[in-house]
Amino acid sequence: MTESAFVRPYRPEDREALDDICVRTAHNGGDSRPVYADPTILPVNFAAPYVHLEPELAFVLDDGRGQAVGYVLGTADTPRFVREFRAAWLPLVADRYPEPADPATTPDAAMIALLHDPERMLVPEVAAYPAHLHIDLLPDWQGQGHGRALMRTFLRALHERGTKAVHLCMVTANTGARAFYDRLGFHEIDVPDPGPVTYLGRSTGDWADA
Numbered sequence: 001m002t003e004s005a006f007v008r009p010y011r012p013e014d015r016e017a018l019d020d021i022c023v024r025t026a027h028n029g030g031d032s033r034p035v036y037a038d039p040t041i042l043p044v045n046f047a048a049p050y051v052h053l054e055p056e057l058a059f060v061l062d063d064g065r066g067q068a069v070g071y072v073l074g075t076a077d078t079p080r081f082v083r084e085f086r087a088a089w090l091p092l093v094a095d096r097y098p099e100p101a102d103p104a105t106t107p108d109a110a111m112i113a114l115l116h117d118p119e120r121m122l123v124p125e126v127a128a129y130p131a132h133l134h135i136d137l138l139p140d141w142q143g144q145g146h147g148r149a150l151m152r153t154f155l156r157a158l159h160e161r162g163t164k165a166v167h168l169c170m171v172t173a174n175t176g177a178r179a180f181y182d183r184l185g186f187h188e189i190d191v192p193d194p195g196p197v198t199y200l201g202r203s204t205g206d207w208a209d210a
Helices: 010-026 042-046 048-053 078-093 109-117 146-160 175-182
Strands: 007-009 057-060 068-075 132-139 165-171 186-188 195-202
Touching: 007 048, 007 146, 010 042, 010 048, 010 068, 010 186, 042 109, 048 068, 048 078, 057 146, 068 078, 068 146, 078 186, 078 195, 132 146, 146 165, 165 175, 175 195
Parallel strands: 132 165
Antiparallel strands: 007 057, 057 068, 068 132, 165 195, 186 195
16 A cells, blocks of 8 residues: 655645644544544644745655645744744634634634744744654554655755754654654753643754654
């Protein structure tokens, strides 16, 4: 099934597939649909803005028949991305997901609150790792080396742009993801009181060793 799969640049026609992959993997690595009343808020936060603002750093795993079954995407410059998120992305989606007036009491409201607070990505302790990324694969395509291939492609693209280091933010409870990142050479970044998440980082110069 996976012998003909390959990594390629994102294309606009992949957008629906990326949204679906995000929804099906966004809850601690599992399907978010049982958890959220409207799980489309997840790709609006974690996938769509990247392919809208920085499509040149989006790559997909193609199943060999043109269908995206995994992706890696991100930004080379987190502070710039945050500014563009607020100025160019949020106005496109804010009408559909208006900012909550009260503290979040549901998973949906919590994610909508995140949408309206892109500055949350500006964590001083990760400033030396200016890029950041998101990577997801559908379950049937995990554990076969495809995630490593996606990550190498992304790290190489960052390195070729002169970006020296990258970070990611993951839910600490997702121990399978942590093991994957550890194997790829990521290390933990000490961030005081990070809540339910862990920050990891690595250099891009040794991308071939990922």
